Amino acid sequence: MSKSLQAIRGMNDILPEQTPLWRYFEGTVARLLDNYGYKQIRMPIVEFTELFKRSIGEVTDIVEKEMYTFEDRNGDSLTLRPEGTAACVRAVLEHGLTGAGQPQKLWYIGPMFRHERPQKGRYRQFHQIGLEVFNIDGPDIDAELIVLTWRLWGLLGIRDAVKLELNSLGTSESRGRYKVALVEYLSAHLDKLDEDSQRRLKTNPLRVLDTKNADTQAVLINAPKMADYLDDESRIHFEGLKARLEAAGIPFVINTKLVRGLDYYSKTVFEWVTDKLGAQGTVCAGGRYDGLVEQMGGKPTTGVGFAMGIERLILLLETLEQVPEEIARQVDVYLCAFGEAAELAALALSEKVRDQLPNLRLQVNAGAGSFKSQFKKADKSGALYALILGEDELAQQVIGFKPLRGQGEQQNIAFDALAAHLATCVVQG
Ligand code: ATP
Ligand code: MG
Numbered sequence: 001m002s003k004s005l006q007a008i009r010g011m012n013d014i015l016p017e018q019t020p021l022w023r024y025f026e027g028t029v030a031r032l033l034d035n036y037g038y039k040q041i042r043m044p045i046v047e048f049t050e051l052f053k054r055s056i057g058e059v060t061d062i063v064e065k066e067m068y069t070f071e072d073r074n075g076d077s078l079t080l081r082p083e084g085t086a087a088c089v090r091a092v093l094e095h096g097l098t099g100a101g102q103p104q105k106l107w108y109i110g111p112m113f114r115h116e117r118p119q120k121g122r123y124r125q126f127h128q129i130g131l132e133v134f135n136i137d138g139p140d141i142d143a144e145l146i147v148l149t150w151r152l153w154g155l156l157g158i159r160d161a162v163k164l165e166l167n168s169l170g171t172s173e174s175r176g177r178y179k180v181a182l183v184e185y186l187s188a189h190l191d192k193l194d195e196d197s198q199r200r201l202k203t204n205p206l207r208v209l210d211t212k213n214a215d216t217q218a219v220l221i222n223a224p225k226m227a228d229y230l231d232d233e234s235r236i237h238f239e240g241l242k243a244r245l246e247a248a249g250i251p252f253v254i255n256t257k258l259v260r261g262l263d264y265y266s267k268t269v270f271e272w273v274t275d276k277l278g279a280q281g282t283v284c285a286g287g288r289y290d291g292l293v294e295q296m297g298g299k300p301t302t303g304v305g306f307a308m309g310i311e312r313l314i315l316l317l318e319t320l321e322q323v324p325e326e327i328a329r330q331v332d333v334y335l336c337a338f339g340e341a342a343e344l345a346a347l348a349l350s351e352k353v354r355d356q357l358p359n360l361r362l363q364v365n366a367g368a369g370s371f372k373s374q375f376k377k378a379d380k381s382g383a384l385y386a387l388i389l390g391e392d393e394l395a396q397q398v399i400g401f402k403p404l405r406g407q408g409e410q411q412n413i414a415f416d417a418l419a420a421h422l423a424t425c426v427v428q429g
Helices: 019-035 049-056 061-066 085-094 139-156 172-187 195-203 205-210 214-220 232-247 310-319 340-356 371-380 391-396 415-425
Strands: 046-048 068-071 077-080 104-113 125-134 162-168 266-274 282-288 303-309 333-337 362-364 385-389 398-403 411-414
Touching (some): 019 310, 046 049, 049 085, 085 104, 085 125, 085 303, 125 139, 125 310, 139 162, 139 266, 139 282, 139 303, 162 232, 172 195, 172 205, 205 214, 266 303, 303 310, 333 340, 340 385, 340 391, 340 415, 385 391, 385 415, 411 415
Parallel strands (some): 333 362
Antiparallel strands (some): 068 077, 104 125, 162 266, 282 303, 385 398, 398 411
């Protein structure tokens, strides 16, 4: 195939055999978030470039080198969204959703775009489910975000494979004092820092803590710790969060090097990590961003949120073989009809059955075919039962009902009794 007809590197098709697992995952999350009182918001995929520069920060990896930015026909600079928080805050401000200090508990789902090096668990178009909460200040809501993800891991059967890492970045005042101390310490060891860290020391010193370079990591061992610079407000908040996680029985570890890639975090930051996916181990990450809304032109409004990477969680479900068997079966009943008259009767009958059983997954054979070929398709569809309508059955106004997976004998069912019969043998979702 010529190159122009291939998908863009790092941007994947999600094929029919994969979509049942995606829908199971997305459905599980959506139900859970409904139950916790979160409301869905849907934002555009493209925004003004300025939005991401202002919110994520000019000197972050995302803005410096990962964004898909282009000029549209008006000459405006637009960007495919690399994450959801910026657009969510923009929408909240634009529509006054947090006016007069009104709390909001929102969630979104959709594709995000970052020009990174594609590899397992890292793509250029990937999908996130994100939550953002506005105007709730206390550690109770930070805890709720973590508690509900813990419940999600339980529902998905992956609790044993994920670990919660937690840190506090303090208020901007305490973080400011910490930055001064960190820069002073690191500047005294400048020659031992890798090139990236030397650059970050000037632009975004906290990110040096995030380095993968072994020499820089060695320097960091004796570096000042954020925990020693937390002011009372941040400390009380952090203690409150930890107490709630302990009360809920959720294990966590404190990781003092956890700073997150975006500029806007304050106080709580957290990541759920797994060691089952190699280098791309963070499946869900977030934190508090009390200064962001104001920084984007709104009234002071506290915020806290997270985003989970759907591809990584799907990979984890597959790796751990936590894929429920029943999600693969997409057909309950397959109807075979032979000859024009039977096909006409089958169409009328199947529509009547659908009226009575709106959740029945009934596939009617299309494209005619011999008994053998239709029956093969019925079997391949994964259906539990085949319905068979030929000339003989039609003459008697009955339809053959044949279990395909060894559950009982074949029998004839009167047209009028078909829906009632199917209702007794097919569990309807
Ligand atoms: P990483 O450190 O892995 O690059 P990040 O800190 O850039 O992640 P966030 O911006 O916090 O990631 O996004 C939240 C989640 O979205 C991540 O924890 C991850 O699960 C997922 N994610 C981020 N970037 C990608 C990507 N390029 N491909 C697939 N999933 C991703
Ligand atoms: Mg990244």
